[in-house]
Amino acid sequence: MSDYIGTSVKRVEDQRFITGRGRYTDDIVLPNMTYACFVRSPYAHARINGIDTEEARNRPGVVAVFTGQDIVDDGINPIPTGWQIGEDMKEPPHHTLAVDKVRHVGDGVAVVIAETKAAAQDAAEHVHIEYEPLPAVADMNEALADGAPLVHDDAPNNVSFHWELGDKAAADAALAAAHHITTYEIVNQRLIPNAIEPRAVIGDHNVATDDLTLYTSSQNPHLIRLLLCAFVTGLPEHKVRVISPDVGGGFGSKIFHYPEEVFCAWATRKIGRPVKWTAERSESFVTDAQGRDHLTTAEMGFDADGKIVGLRVDTAANMGAYLSTFAGGIPTWLYGTLLAGQYTTPAIYVHTQGIFTNTVPVDALRGAGRPEATFLLERLMDLAAKEMGRDPAGLRRMNFIQPDQFPYDTPVVLQYDSGNYEAALDKALDILDYDAFRQQQQQARAEGRLIGIGFSTYIEACGIAPSAVAGAIGARAGLYDSGMLRVHPTGKVQVYTGVHSHGQGHETTFAQLVAHHLQIPMEDVELVHGDTAQIPFGMGTYGSRSLAVGGSAIYRALEKVLGKARKIAAYKLEAAEEDLEYVGGQFTVKGTDRSVSFGDIALTAYVPHDYPIEELEPGLEFNAFYDPKNFTFPFGTHICVVEVDPDTGEVEILRYVAVDDVGEVINPMIVDGQVHGGIAHGIGQALFEGAVYDEDGQLLTGTFMDYTIPRAADLPMFEVDRTVTPCPHNPLGVKGAGETGTIASTPAVVNAVCDAVGARDIQMPMTSERVWRAIHAARSSGDGQA
Numbered sequence: 001m002s003d004y005i006g007t008s009v010k011r012v013e014d015q016r017f018i019t020g021r022g023r024y025t026d027d028i029v030l031p032n033m034t035y036a037c038f039v040r041s042p043y044a045h046a047r048i049n050g051i052d053t054e055e056a057r058n059r060p061g062v063v064a065v066f067t068g069q070d071i072v073d074d075g076i077n078p079i080p081t082g083w084q085i086g087e088d089m090k091e092p093p094h095h096t097l098a099v100d101k102v103r104h105v106g107d108g109v110a111v112v113i114a115e116t117k118a119a120a121q122d123a124a125e126h127v128h129i130e131y132e133p134l135p136a137v138a139d140m141n142e143a144l145a146d147g148a149p150l151v152h153d154d155a156p157n158n159v160s161f162h163w164e165l166g167d168k169a170a171a172d173a174a175l176a177a178a179h180h181i182t183t184y185e186i187v188n189q190r191l192i193p194n195a196i197e198p199r200a201v202i203g204d205h206n207v208a209t210d211d212l213t214l215y216t217s218s219q220n221p222h223l224i225r226l227l228l229c230a231f232v233t234g235l236p237e238h239k240v241r242v243i244s245p246d247v248g249g250g251f252g253s254k255i256f257h258y259p260e261e262v263f264c265a266w267a268t269r270k271i272g273r274p275v276k277w278t279a280e281r282s283e284s285f286v287t288d289a290q291g292r293d294h295l296t297t298a299e300m301g302f303d304a305d306g307k308i309v310g311l312r313v314d315t316a317a318n319m320g321a322y323l324s325t326f327a328g329g330i331p332t333w334l335y336g337t338l339l340a341g342q343y344t345t346p347a348i349y350v351h352t353q354g355i356f357t358n359t360v361p362v363d364a365l366r367g368a369g370r371p372e373a374t375f376l377l378e379r380l381m382d383l384a385a386k387e388m389g390r391d392p393a394g395l396r397r398m399n400f401i402q403p404d405q406f407p408y409d410t411p412v413v414l415q416y417d418s419g420n421y422e423a424a425l426d427k428a429l430d431i432l433d434y435d436a437f438r439q440q441q442q443q444a445r446a447e448g449r450l451i452g453i454g455f456s457t458y459i460e461a462c463g464i465a466p467s468a469v470a471g472a473i474g475a476r477a478g479l480y481d482s483g484m485l486r487v488h489p490t491g492k493v494q495v496y497t498g499v500h501s502h503g504q505g506h507e508t509t510f511a512q513l514v515a516h517h518l519q520i521p522m523e524d525v526e527l528v529h530g531d532t533a534q535i536p537f538g539m540g541t542y543g544s545r546s547l548a549v550g551g552s553a554i555y556r557a558l559e560k561v562l563g564k565a566r567k568i569a570a571y572k573l574e575a576a577e578e579d580l581e582y583v584g585g586q587f588t589v590k591g592t593d594r595s596v597s598f599g600d601i602a603l604t605a606y607v608p609h610d611y612p613i614e615e616l617e618p619g620l621e622f623n624a625f626y627d628p629k630n631f632t633f634p635f636g637t638h639i640c641v642v643e644v645d646p647d648t649g650e651v652e653i654l655r656y657v658a659v660d661d662v663g664e665v666i667n668p669m670i671v672d673g674q675v676h677g678g679i680a681h682g683i684g685q686a687l688f689e690g691a692v693y694d695e696d697g698q699l700l701t702g703t704f705m706d707y708t709i710p711r712a713a714d715l716p717m718f719e720v721d722r723t724v725t726p727c728p729h730n731p732l733g734v735k736g737a738g739e740t741g742t743i744a745s746t747p748a749v750v751n752a753v754c755d756a757v758g759a760r761d762i763q764m765p766m767t768s769e770r771v772w773r774a775i776h777a778a779r780s781s782g783d784g785q786a
Contacts, residue, residue, distance in 0.1 A: 003516065004512035004513075004515050004516040004522055004666075005512065005513070005516045005664075005666055006664075006665060006666070006668065007512065007667065007668075008667060008668045008669035008670075009508055009512055009522065009667055009669075010508075010669070011505045011507070011508045011670065012507055012508050012511065012522075013501070013505070013507040013508065017246075022246040022248075023245050023246050024197055024200070024217065024245060024246050024247070024248060025200035025201065025202060025215045025216060025217045025244075025245060025247075025278070026197075026198075026200045026276075026278045027245075028202055028215055028245070028276075030202065030204055030274040030276075031274075032273050032274065033202070033273065033274040033275075033276055034063050034113050034114065034115060034120075034271065034273050034274065034275050034276070035113065035114055035115070035116055035117040035119075035120045035275075035276050035277070036111050036112070036113050036120060036260075036263070036264065036267065036275050036276065036277040037111065037112050037114070037117070037120035037121045037123070037124040037277075038108045038110075038111050038124070038260070038277070038283070039108070039109050039110040039111065039112065039124050039127045039129070040105075040106045040107060040108055040109065040283070040286070040287075041098065041102035041104070041105060041106065041107040041108075041109055041131070042105060042131075043102055043105065043131055043133050043134075043136075043697075044102075044103075044104055044105050044136035044138065044358035044359070044693075044696060044697020044698065045101070045102065045103060045104075045133070045134040045135065045136035045137075045149065045151070045358045045697060046101065046102050046131040046132055046133045046134055047100065047101050047131070047132040047134060048098060048099070048100060048101060048102065048109065048129065048130070048131065048132075049130040049131070049132050050129070050130040051067050051109065051110055051127065051128070051129050051130075052127070052128040052129075052130075053065040053067065053110060053127055055126040055127075055128065056112055056123040056124065056126040056127045057123075059114075059119070059122060059123035059126055060119060060122075061114045061115040061116055061119030061120075061123075062112060062113070062114045062119065062120075062123045063113045063114055063115065063271055063273070064112075064113045064267070064270070064271050065110060065111070065112050065113070065123070065127065066097070066110065066111050066113075066263075066267065066270075067097060067109070067110045068095050068096065068097030068098050068099040068108075068109065068110075069099055071095070071096050071097060071262075071263070071266060072095065072099055074266070074270075075234070076096060076232060076233060076262065076266055077231060077232050077233075077234075078093035078094050078095050078096075078232075079094045079095075079096070079227070079231075079232055079257055079258075079259060079262060080227065080231045080232075080476075081094075081323035081324065081325060081326075081327060081328060081476075082223075082227070082257075082325045082326055082475065082476045082477060083325075083326050083327065083328040083329035083474050083475055083476065084328065084474040084476060085160075085161040085163050085328035085329070085332055085354065085474055086161050086162070086163060086474075088161065088162075089160055089161040089328065089354075090152070090154060090155040090159070090160045090161070090356075091160070091323055092151075092152035092154055092155055092322070092323075092356075094259075094322040094323070095259075096108070096232075096259045096262045096263050096266070097109060097110065097111065097259065097263070101134070102131070103151055103152075103321035103322070103358055104286070104320065104321040104358050104359050104360055104361075104697065105286055105360075105697060105698060105699055106283070106285075106286025106287050106360060106699075107321070108259055108260075108263075109127075109129055110124075110127050110129070111263060111267070112124045112127065113267060113271065113275055117278075134149065135149040136149065136358040136695075136696055136697035137149050137151065137158065137357050137358055137697070138357050138358055138359050138693035138694070138695065138696070138697040139357070139693075139695070140293075140295055140316045140318050140355045140357060141295070141316075142695075143158040143355050143356065143357050144157060144158065144159075144316070144355065151321055151356040151357060151358055152356060155356055158355055158356045158357070159353055159354065159355060159356075160319055160323060160328070160353075160354040160355070160356055161328060161332075161353065161354045162351070162352075162353050163332045163336075163351070163352045163353070163354075164349070164350065164351045164352070165332075165336040165337070165348075165349070165350050165412050165413065166336070166339075166347070166348040166349035166350055166411055166412050167347060167348075167349060167411065168312075168349040170310070170346075170347035170349070170411075171310045171311065171312045171347045171348060171349035172312070172349070173310075173347070174301055174309040174310025174346065174347040175299055175301040175309075175310045175312055177301075177309070178301025178302060178303065178309050178310065179301075179302060179303050179304040180301070180302045180384070180387065180388055181299055181300070181301045181302075182299070182300045182302075182380055182383050182384040182387055183297070183298070183299050184296075184297075184298045184299075184300075184376070184379060184380055184383060184761070185296070185297055186294065186295070186296040186297075186298060186375070186376055186379070187294075187295060187763055187764070188292050188293065188294040188295075188296065188372050188375060188376075188764075189292060189293065189685070189689075189690040189691070189763075189764050189765065190290050190291070190292055190293035190318065190359075190362070190690065190691040191290060191291045191292050191293075191365055191684075191685055191689050191690070191691060192285060192288070192290050192291075192689070192691050192701070192707055193250075193251045193252065193253035193288055193289075193290070193291060193365055193366075194284070194288075194707075194709060195248060195249035195250055195251055195253055195254065195288075196248045196249050197217060197247060197248025197249060198217075198278060198279035198280070198281060198283070198284045199216075199217050199253075199254065199258065199260065199278075199279045199284065199287075199288065200215075200216070200217050200276070200277065200278040200279065201214065201215065201216045201217075201258075201260050201261050201263075201264045201276070201277050201278075202214070202215040202216075202264060202274055202275065202276045202277075203263075203264030203265045203266070203267060203268035203269075203274065203275045204268055204274040204275075205268040205269045205272065205274075207272055210239055211239050211240075211241065212235065212239060212240045212241070212265060212268070212269065213240075213241045213242075213243060214228070214240065214241070214242045214243070214261065214264065214265050215243050215244075215245065216242065216243075216244055216261050217244065217247045217248070217254055218242070218244045218247070218254050218255075218261075218500070218540070219244070219247070219250045219252075219254045219255045219500050219502060219540050219541050219542055220244075220255055220500060220538070220539060220540020220541065220542065221242040221243065221244040221500065221530055221531065221532050221540070222242070222498060222532050222535070222537055222538050222539065222540065223255075223257070223325075223477065223539060223540055224242050224244075224257055224261060225237060225240050225241075225242040225532050226477070227257040227325070228240065228242075228257065228261065228262065228265060232257075232262055233262070233265065233266065235265075240265075240532075241531070241532055241533045242531075242532045243530060243531045243532070243533075244500055244530040244531075245530060246502075247500070247502035247503075247530075248502070248503075249502060249503050250502045250503075250541075250542075251365060251366040251681070252289075252291065252363065252364035252365045252366055252368055252542060253288045253289055253291075253363075253365065254502070255325060255326065255363070255364060255540065255542045256289050256324050256325035256326070256363055256364075257325050258287070260277050260279075260287075263275075263277070264276070264277055281703075281704075282702060282703065285699060285701075285702040285703065285707070286360055286699055286702060287360065288360075289320075289324045289327075289360065289361050289362060289363035289364075289365075290320070290359075290360050290361070290362050290363075290365070290691060291362060291363070291364065291365020291366075291368075292362075292365060292371070292372060292685070293317065293318035293362050293691075294315050294316065294317050294318075294331060294372050295315070295316045296313060296314065296315040296316075296372075296376060297313070297314045298311070298312070298313045298314075298376050298380060299311070299312045299313075300380045300381075300384060302384060302388065305398075306388060306390055306395055306398055306399075307344075307398065307399060308343055308344070308345045308346075308399050309345075309346065309347065310345065310346070310347040310348070311339060311345050311347070311348045311349070311380075312348075312349050312350075313336075313339060313348075313349070313350040313351070313376065314350075314351050315331060315335070315350065315351070315352045315353075315372075316352075316353055316355055317330075317331030317352055317353070317354050317355065317362075318355055318357055318359065318362050319354045319355060319356055319357070319361065319362055320356070320357060320359045320360050320361035320362045321356065321357065321358055321359060321360070321361060322361045323354075323361070324361040324362065324363035325363060326363055326364050326368075327354070327361065327362060327363045328354060328474065329369075329473075329474065329475065330362075330363060330364050330368050330369045331352050331354065331369060331372070332352050332354075332369075333369075333473045333474070334364075334368050334369030334370060334461070334464075334543075335350075335352070335369035335370070335372050335373050336350040336352065336373070336412055337410075337412045337413055337414050337461065338369070338370050338373035338374065338412075338414075338459065338460070338461060339373050339376070339377065339412055340410035340411060340412055340414070341373070341374065341377040341378075341457070341458070341459055342396070342399075342400055342401060342419070342421045342457050342458070342459050342635060343377075343396075343399040343400065343401065344399060344400070344401055344405075345399075345411065346411065347411060348410075348411040348412050350412070357697075358697040359693055359697060359699075360699070364542060364543075366678065366681055366738075366739055366742045367460075367739045367742045367743045368542075368543065368739075370460050370461065370739065370743045371682070371685075371739075371742055371743045371746060374456065374458045374459075374460075374743050374744065374746075374747060375746055375747045375750075377747075378455065378456045378457070378458065378747035378748070378751065379747050379750065379751065379761075381395060381396055381455075381457075382454065382455065382747075382751040382754070382755070383760065383761075386760075392455050392751070393425065393429065393434065393455060396425065396455065396457050397422060397425060400421040400422055400425075400457075401416065401419065401421065402422075403419065403420045403422075406418050406419060414461060414631065415630065416459070416633050417630055417632075417633060417727065417728050417729060418633070418725050418726070418727065418728055419459070419633065419635055419661070419725055420661070420723065420725050421457060421635060421637075423661075423723045424457075424635065424636045424637045424659045424660070424661055424723050425457060425637045425659075427637075427659045427721060427723060428636075428637040428638070428639050428657050428658075428659040428721075429637075429639075431657045431659070431719055431721060432453075432639050432641070432655065432657050434639075437453065437641070438453075441453065444643075448646065449643060450643065450644040450645075450646055450756040450757055450775070451641065451642070451643050451644075451654070451756055452641070452642050452643075452644070452751075452752045452753060452754065452755030452756025452757070453639065453640070453641050453751075453752055453755055454639070454640045454641075454642070454747070454748045454749060454750065454751025454752030454753070454754070454755060455637065455638070455639055455748060455751060456637070456638045456639075456640075456744040456745070456746075456747045456748035456751070457635075457636070457637045457638075458635060458636060458637075458638070458740070458743050458744040459633055459634070459635040460544070460633065460634045460635070460736065460739060460740060460743050461631040461632075461633055462543055462544035462545060462548060462631060462632045462633070462634060462735060462736030462739070463479075463543060463544065463545035463548040463549045463628055463631055463632050463736060464479045464543055464545070464631065465479055465549070465627065465628030465629065465630055465631055466479075466480075466627050466628055466629055466630070467479050467480055467627050477539065478539070478627070479539055479545075479549075479627075479628075480539065480549070480553075480625050480626060480627035480628075481497070481498045481499055481538050481539055481545070481549045481550040481552075481553050481625070481626060482496075482497070482498040482535065482536045482537050482538050482550075482553050482623060482624065482625050482626075483495065483496065483497050483498070483550060483551075483553035483554030483555075483556065483557045483623065483624055483626070484496040484497075484535070484536055484557055484621070484622065484623035484624075485514070485554070485557045485558060485560075485561050485621065485622055485623075486620075486621045487561060487602045487605070487620040487621065488602065488606075489602055489603050489605075489606040489607065490599065490602065490603070491520065491524065491597075491598055491599030491601075491602040491603070492524045492525075492526075493514060493518065493520070493524060493525045493526070494525075494526050494527075494528055495510055495511070495514055495525060495526065495527050495528065495554060496528045496529070496534060496535050496536070496623075497510060497527065497528070497529050497535065497538065497550050497553070497554060498529075498535050498536070498537055498538010498539060498540070498550060498553070499529065499538060499539075499540060499541045499545070499546040499549070499550035500529055500530050500538075500540050500541040501527070501529055501530075501541065501546075502541065504541065504546060504670075504674070504738060505667065505670040505673075506527060506529065506541075506546060506550075507527045508667060508670065509547065509551075509666045509667050509670060510525075510527050510550075510551065510554060511525040511526070511527060512666050512667060513551060513554060513555070513558075513666055513732075514554065514558060517555070517558050517562070518558070518561070518562070518585070518598060519582065519583070519584055519585040519598070520585050520598055536623050536625075537625075538550070543736070543739075544632075544634070544735075544736020544737060544738045544739045544740075545736065546738075547666065547732065547734045547736075547737075548628065548632045548727065548730055548732070548734050548735060548736060549626060549628055549730075550626075551666075551732055551734065552626040552628070552730045552731055552732055553624050553625060553626035554624075555626075555731045555732055556624035556625075556626055556731070557622045557623055557624040559624075560622035560624065561620060561621075561622050562582070564605075564616065564620060564622070565587070565598065565601045565602075565605075565620065566580060566582070566587065567612070567615070567616060568601050568604055568605060568611070568612070568616065569587035569596050569601055570587075571611070571612045572596050572600075572601075572604065572610065573587065573589055573594055573595075573596060575589045575594075585597055585598045585599075586598070587601070601620070602620055605618055605619055605620040606618060606619060606620070626730075628729070628730060629729045629730075630729055632663065632727045632730070632734070632735035632736055633727075633735065634660060634661060634662045634663070634735040634736050634737065634740050635660075635661050636658065636659050636660035636661055636723075636740060636744060637657075637658075637659050637744075638656070638657065638658045638659075638679075638741075638744040638745055638748045639655075639656070639657040639748060640653060640655075640656050640657075640745070640748040640749045640751070640752040641653070641654045641655040641656070641752060642654060642749070642752040642753055642756055643756065644753060644756045644757055644771060644775070645768075646775055648768055648772060649767075649768035649769060649770070649771035649772030649773070649774075649775060650768045650771075651687060651753055651766065651768070651771060653683070653714075653715065653716045653749070653752075654716065655716060655719065656679060656716050656718050656719065656745075656748075657719045657721075658675055658679060658718060658719070658720045658721070658740075658741065658744065658745075659720075659721045659722065659723060660675060660720075660722055660723075660737070660740050660741075660744075661722060661723045661724065661725050661735070662722065662734070662735045662736065662737040662740065663724065663725065663726050663727045663732075663733050663734045663735035664724065664726050664727075664732060664733040664734050665722070665724070665734075665737075666732075666734070671722075671737045672720050674737045674738045674740075674741070675718070675720050675737065675740060675741045676718050676720070676741065677738075677741065678738065678739055678740055678741020678742040678743070678744075678745070679715075679718055679741035679742070679744075679745040680710055680715055680741075681741065681742040681745075682741060682742040682743070682744065682745030682746040682748075682749070683710055683714070683715065683745055683746075683749055684709055684710045685746045685764060685765065686745070686746045686749035686750050686753075686764055686765065686766060687710070687714070687749065687764075687765055687766050687767075688708040688709060688710055688714070688765050688767075689707065689708060689709060689765055690707075690764065690765045691707065692706075708765070746764070749766075750762070750764065750766065753766055753771060754774075757771060757774050757775045757778060758775075758778040759774040759775075759777070759778050762774045
């Protein structure tokens with residue numbers, strides 16, 4: 001079989017995972033390895049007046065105890081952010097361990113290294129720290145208030161940056177002249193990522209060669225090496241190898257360069273032995289970068305016919321205590337640029353300010369800015385439809401960008417390359433049987449049942465590109481990627497990619513891509529990733545970029561392999577290259593039975609006895625880099641149907657229809673799985689998940705007893721379908737798929753619940769208590785305000 005594209009091949013990597021043979025960072029045991037335990041602050045804000053490590057040093061099995069001052073004195077620099085937002089952005093230092101103050105609960109203060117994990121944990125309890133508690137701010141409104149405690153002395157008013165996009169004068173004028181304005185005050189609550197595998201790091205310094213190997217559960221090992229070497233430690237890159245083995249989920253939280261990586265890389269050189277750290281789940285709650293956390297006021301104006309005339313948005317985005325790796329880019333360029341959605345809004349203006357608080361840092365979480373933008377737009381559209389007495393599907397349809405308008409320049413700098421939004425909406429409506437459902441809904445309401453429907457017509461921008469644009473908007477890295485193909489003498493192929501697989505199924509999808517074009521068995525293709533010593537260079541996996549960027553790089557390398565193979569075949573067959581056709585893994589002279597197989601070509605390339613050695617060097621191996629011309633733009637329509645128990649407020653999702661357009665599809669089953677997972681993640685935000693801090697900055701939802709994530713029983717059978725509008729600017733015609741479900745599902749669910757109970761709004765997560773209160777508020781007031 002060589003026609004692999006578009007085929008639902010079962011994931012090859014699952015065999016080792018479901019049989020317990022995966023190799024995660026914590027599975028790795030090195031000779032003479034030691035174990036690190038971090039001593040973390042119990043205070044959200046406090047001055048460190050003293051650290052006494054003597055008792056801890058004398059505990060059994062202790063190898064060393066280090067403080068932040070030890071690391072600073074050794075010349076280790078603070079961890080930088082990777083995205084500059086404006087020239088005036090405040091970027092206070094983020095040290096590996098706190099030196100003078102702690103700024104959130106969980107901030108690292110000291111580390112004990114011991115012969116065993118248990119010994120390190122025991123000794124950590126004997127590190128005595130003298131804290132002077134300081135007033136803390138966990139709430140953004142309080143952080144911005146006059147006289148509020150400062151998280152950082154060099155960030156006045158607790159503001160890191162101000163950012164704006166669009167034409168303010170045009171938006172103001174459009175709203176002033178609007179026939180109708182819908183205003184929405186949005187709390188997009190904070191989420192905690194909770195990947196199934198906690199983060200883990202091992203630093204291993206080879207004293208003989210002075211090489212450092214860092215094993216880390218990361219989504220992008222090359223970026224970790226770059227930041228570690230170029231900005232933090234000064235170590236030469238060629239002496240540092242970063243390996244990211246099997247990784248148990250990331251959702252964005254494993255993109256970033258964390259203090260534990262710096263510490264293990266530094267400490268192994270200090271003690272001359274490997275150092276391992278693995279997070280406890282309770283540590284993950286207070287150290288993994290969290291997501292979302294916006295306070296927004298949005299105003300959308302319409303003319304008398306229901307056409308959108310303008311949008312004005314003001315957002316406060318919580319950065320937490322420090323600027324994480326991509327923190328500044330999430331509520332700015334990955335948020336404001338998506339505020340056109342699928343609509344022909346002529347005037348848009350957005351202002352965002354990044355706010356420091358005494359909480360865990362906030363950064364990218366599945367969707368990263370795009371879910372926040374889509375939630376804002378799709379809630380506004382439902383609210384406006386209700387206020388103007390219009391059908392929510394019809395209001396969306398009349399404002400869609402039309403297929404003949406592409407490429408389409410939005411007022412917020414993006415140029416959409418292609419799309420057919422009505423086709424996705426129509427297919428979703430047909431699957432649901434929308435008209436019949438509305439009749440059923442009215443009948444159910446007459447019976448006292450609360451059934452609602454919610455829409456979300458979304459667009460996403462994936463694979464930030466090109467690098468020149470990324471640099472212009474503040475990204476401190478290129479956003480290309482690499483692919484390399486090594487054809488062995490026997491015709492077997494190893495594929496090296498700079499993107500990373502941690503649940504996406506790359507080992508299957510990329511093998512399908514290569515096997516399809518080389519027309520060889522998929523079993524003859526192996527994917528290699530996650531090791532900076534083997535991959536030319538790569539920017540990792542995030543932002544649904546893997547296939548569109550990394551896959552396109554592999555395709556470019558494929559073209560080079562096939563180009564050289566054709567030259568070798570032409571020589572062996574004594575024919576012109578243009579007279580050859582490649583079918584079924586054979587180069588054949590057209591109109592004859594003379595042929596040579598791909599395997600024979602590979603052997604000839606490495607055993608060049610009969611070979612055009614004057615024209616071609618031996619071997620069959622090529623690498624390629626691919627820098628996209630533009631983002632890719634997946635889009636679609638999601639429809640959620642819910643029933644709410646009027647006595648308890650409990651929400652049951654009856655149906656969930658998702659019609660997505662992700663361009664060409666390599667493996668439909670894997671795409672369906674990614675959409676399913678994304679929808680579940682978005683439902684989690686709508687109904688279950690929410691990080692809560694008290695006024696002192698203590699995380700009240702620091703365990704799964706308090707932080708609820710969706711279970712299988714909470715989810716319906718998803719009805720998933722697709723339209724196909726190929727991306728016109730990458731060689732595969734593909735777009736992103738891994739975040740579409742998360743981006744679309746949250747507003748669809750919220751819209752459905754609000755429709756069911758007659759509430760204007762219900763704060764997320766829509767717990768049964770909040771929904772119950774909304775039902776009674778709507779009944780008592782009659783105005784639908786919850």
